[in-house]
Amino acid sequence: MRSIWNGAISFGLVSIPIKVVNATESHTVPFRQIHTEDGSRIRYRRVCELEDREVTQAEIGKAYEDADGTIIPITDEDLAHLPLSTARTIDIVAFLPADRIDPLQLDSAYYLVASGVRAAKPYTLLREALKRSRRVAIAKFVLGGRERLCMLRVVDDAIAMHSLLWPDEIRAPQGVAPAVGVTLRDKELDLAGTLMDTLGEVDLEDLHDEYRRALEQVIAAKAAGEALPEVPEPAPGGRILDLMTALEKSVHAAKRSRGGEADEETTAKKPAAAGKKAKKRTSKSTQPTKKTSSTPRTPAKKTPAKKTAAGRHTT
Template sequence: MRSIWNGAISFGLVSIPIKLMNATESHSVSFRQIHMEDGGRIRYRKVCELEDREVTQDEIGKAYEDADGSMIPITDDDLTQLPIPTARTIEIVAFVPEERIDPLQMGSAYYLAASGAPAAKPYTLLREALKRSNRVAIAKFALRGRERLGMLRVVGDAIAMHGLLWPDEVRAPEGVAPDAGVTVRDQELDLADALMDTLGEIDLDDLHDEYREALEEVIAAKAAGETPRESPEPAAPGKVLDLMAALEGSVRAARESRGGERAGAAEGAEVRSLPRRAASARRTPKETGGKKSTSTAAKKPAAKKAEAKKSTASATGKPAAKSGRAAKKTADPGTAKKATGKGATTRNTASKGTAKKTAPRKRSA
């Protein structure tokens, strides 16, 4: 990497000679202006207004335009003799936690390289001190004709510096937020959280400039005399009328795009139907005259239960609790025969008599 500035880091009484290099590079595709009729390049020439002629770079200097339009020349010597200590020095003024720096202030990024063998020791000292303190250094430096603010931090085994805007250069967000009175429900926040969880994290190294890649394909196709392939027309976005529906649809789409890995237990659960209950006496209408229907007595378990209750009543001489239904079912020999099936042959005359005695007792509905 080519250095763009040489100077030193001032760390108290310690001076660290360094070289400043750009830490980033632009991969954007640049264009030239041409004359559409014949393809000729359109160029800009630097012309002196007073002499009406083109001038060379050696003849061009700097000047400040005053309020009345007059020009005040400023030479390079004027800039180098400015009474500031940061003309060729990155002066560290404080050490603060990194979270104190507002990302809105961050600008260009640079690498600071140790310049020569004598700079290796103090350079390493500053780097390790920043690591151990978990803080960043705030510094002032002069670059391209003006004093700037910078933040020094450790990146790998190197020290990087981010150019910072001065605090008064960051605008306040007045009039940016929507008017007051907007209420967000807990259900909407829950869906927003679910959407964030579904989207999850991503490795930033996997992201790339798809627009630049598509543009390079167009340039390559036209250079080869081919027709660039047409890209599919993007679908027109629909109007969001229901925020909850939009959030639910977003969560659903995100889960589908992720292959259903985090679809959730609710979506992946097995649905089983409950077994149907056998027909009960509640489906049979009551007979007129207050008598219970005996059509459901054909169930063998019910008949056995009735027998047990009747035998208890015979042994004690008292009707068992809730034996009214069983007694009434056995009052009619024909009905009892249907109700007990094979068990009807085991009944005796004494049990029938007992059933008749208990028949008048009616069970409350």
């Protein structure tokens, strides 16, 4: 893997030479822009406004534009004079429990590779210290022209680094939740819980990018001059407006998708309110039977009366 940053981890007075490599990769199907009339490629060229000519990458530098439009060129030599220790160092500033990090802050992921034989022992020391403490390291470093906050944690036998958004880069969720008040019934929450239990858990390794696969089928058909794949028919049924009906149908659909394996479990976890109503309906339906089925009881009462009353009948 090609390194994108070289430097060192600063762990107190311990320095650990490392290289930073990407921990993730994109499998997105790339598209090119074309001219729809003739299919030719659309390309973007770097043109100097003053000379009105295309320039090479070697001729391109960076600059800061001031508020009044003044252009201030900035060279790599200028950036080497940054009065900042994190320019070439991942500076650990604290250790925290992992659950203290808001997932909203997580950004890109990297692996930190020990650089050379001298880095092996301090690298292992930091890794094992993180394991034993069950904490993550919070650090700062510079990448891509800006200082970043990051989190170091252990993944298998490696140290991974997640760049974090600064707290002031996280927007507050104001205006996101429904503005109107909503009252939920216990039965609705019970059914939602039943649906969650029926859907169950999943191994993330079993999940795949179905959109990419479908897109590759379309591209392959176009390349071979074949008919495009048929679009699956949408699920039957119109829009369901009633929340309870939607939940019940979702539970049944989830059970069917699991091959009916959750039937007994779902039945056992029916909402308590529904169970009470079922009991009431059962008791009501059996009461008339008890009242009209007095025939067996009558002989039972009259038989001892005949034996003890000497021919007299008691009622």
